[in-house]
Amino acid sequence: MKKIIVAGGCFWGVEHYYSLVKGIESTKCGYVNSLKENITYQETCSQKYKAIEAVELTYDESIISLDKILELLFRIIDPTITNRQGNDIGVQYQAGVYTNSLLEQEQVLNYIVKEQRNYSKPIVIENTFVLNFTDAEEYHQKYLYKNPMGYCHINMNVLKEEEKK
Numbered sequence: 260m261k262k263i264i265v266a267g268g269c270f271w272g273v274e275h276y277y278s279l280v281k282g283i284e285s286t287k288c289g290y291v292n293s294l295k296e297n298i299t300y301q302e303t304c305s306q307k308y309k310a311i312e313a314v315e316l317t318y319d320e321s322i323i324s325l326d327k328i329l330e331l332l333f334r335i336i337d338p339t340i341t342n343r344q345g346n347d348i349g350v351q352y353q354a355g356v357y358t359n360s361l362l363e364q365e366q367v368l369n370y371i372v373k374e375q376r377n378y379s380k381p382i383v384i385e386n387t388f389v390l391n392f393t394d395a396e397e398y399h400q401k402y403l404y405k406n407p408m409g410y411c412h413i414n415m416n417v418l419k420e421e422e423k424k
Contacts, residue, residue: 260284261320263328264291264357264389266313267336268344272413274314275403276335279415281424282323287315288395288402291357298393306350311385313357315392325363329356329370334417338371339380345412355385357392364388 267273270288278286290298293310303310316328336344336354344352358364367386375382394400403409 260317261325262315262317262359263325263363264289264313264315264392265328265332266291266311266353266355266357266385267332268312268347268352268354268412269410270312270314270395270399271402271409272411273335274401275411276413276415276418277314277316277328277331278401278404279418279423280323280331281422282319282327283316284319285317288399289313289315290351290393290395291355292387292390293393296391296393300396300399303351304349309350310393311353311355312351312395313355313392325366326370329367331418331422332356333374335413336384338374338382338384339378341383347412353385355387357385357387357389359389 274286274288277283290303290310291313294308298308298310302308338354342350342353356367371382
């Protein structure tokens, strides 16, 4: 199993979206690359510590590739906007991919360069190493399973049937 962290606005929807995908073994909401270790939701919302709402994905690369994970991310974000996705505005909503190795980071960069051809504005998602990751509070985990009518800026219908578990 491999792990990667992705961000695409409010983590509730990102987590739910990827939890439906074949090859994604587990998802976990959290806060990535904060200026403070063990940050809380309230501290993240303050934007003081520059934490980003993100989702840690554990995946089976014999079933799903990193490029496919990136393709799925690009379906639900606008990669040309900084600190915003949908109606979510603020530092904590920056879209990005947070990797654990130089090889992964280069693969993400190559994907972004390839995707840039599809956009008239520059792609501005973050592509950097995981410096830290703090699990979000329990009430954020699997939020949309617990609250099916909860807020979500992501259209889950962009997943193709063959991509679903």
